[in-house]
Amino acid sequence: MPDTQIFISYRRADSTPEFIPTFFKKLINSGHFTTTEIFWDSKSLNGGVDWDKSIRDNLLQCKILIIIIGDNWQPERLHGNNDYVRLEIETTLQNDKYIIPVRVGNGDLPQDEELPYSLRTLLKRQFRFINIGSDYDLLLSDVVEWYKRNVRAKLKVNFGSNKIYDILKMTSWDLNKISVHINGKKSEPYLNNVENSILIYLGEDHYSIYLSEYLGSS
Numbered sequence: 001m002p003d004t005q006i007f008i009s010y011r012r013a014d015s016t017p018e019f020i021p022t023f024f025k026k027l028i029n030s031g032h033f034t035t036t037e038i039f040w041d042s043k044s045l046n047g048g049v050d051w052d053k054s055i056r057d058n059l060l061q062c063k064i065l066i067i068i069i070g071d072n073w074q075p076e077r078l079h080g081n082n083d084y085v086r087l088e089i090e091t092t093l094q095n096d097k098y099i100i101p102v103r104v105g106n107g108d109l110p111q112d113e114e115l116p117y118s119l120r121t122l123l124k125r126q127f128r129f130i131n132i133g134s135d136y137d138l139l140l141s142d143v144v145e146w147y148k149r150n151v152r153a154k155l156k157v158n159f160g161s162n163k164i165y166d167i168l169k170m171t172s173w174d175l176n177k178i179s180v181h182i183n184g185k186k187s188e189p190y191l192n193n194v195e196n197s198i199l200i201y202l203g204e205d206h207y208s209i210y211l212s213e214y215l216g217s218s
Contacts, residue, residue, distance in 0.1 A: 023066075059088060067099065100143065103129045
């Protein structure tokens with residue numbers, strides 16, 4: 001599966017050609033994302049790939065959907081079952097992804113009655129309004145801050161047969177600030193015994209390790 005974190009949804013016929021490449025560069029330059037973590041079809045699809053499968057796979061994998069809505073977004077096309085913008089929005093709504101609708105330009109927002117029923121909850125999401133050439137910092141902050149709180153803060157780490165403690169000793173972490181939670185309960189004495197797959201929460205000054213089960217020592 002792809003390692004996509006951000007999926008950029010837009011309509012090719014829309015009037016936002018300058019916005020997407022500029023914002024794509026800002027996401028990369030933020031230092032929080034690589035090019036392989038941002039799906040923008042013009043940049044992400046190589047020649048010869050099954051683009052339908054790639055779009056669907058990346059939609060399921062992504063954590064954030066950014067919907068670009070310009071002056072020619074053509075909401076009437078969303079009523080077609082084969083419309084890919086509809087597919088992108090429906091899929092992410094059904095999977096409860098983080099969605100940021102972005103209105104680019106000076107036009108009105110789409111109206112409730114213009115959208116298929118399955119997409120109307122989109123209008124309950126907070127929109128961001130941007131003019132071409134304006135400062136994109138607020139939108140960039142939305143993406144980065146949500147990602148840091150909800151995705152990067154939790155890292156699944158597989159250590160194989162190595163003891164977790166031995167791995168952590170090689171980091172710059174203060175081991176006195178580490179706590180282990182097994183099945184939701186704090187179990188600090190077992191830090192030197194557990195192994196294999198863990199979930200680490202990286203806080204400001206504390207590190208918590210969450211395990212779904214206690215695997216014991218070997």
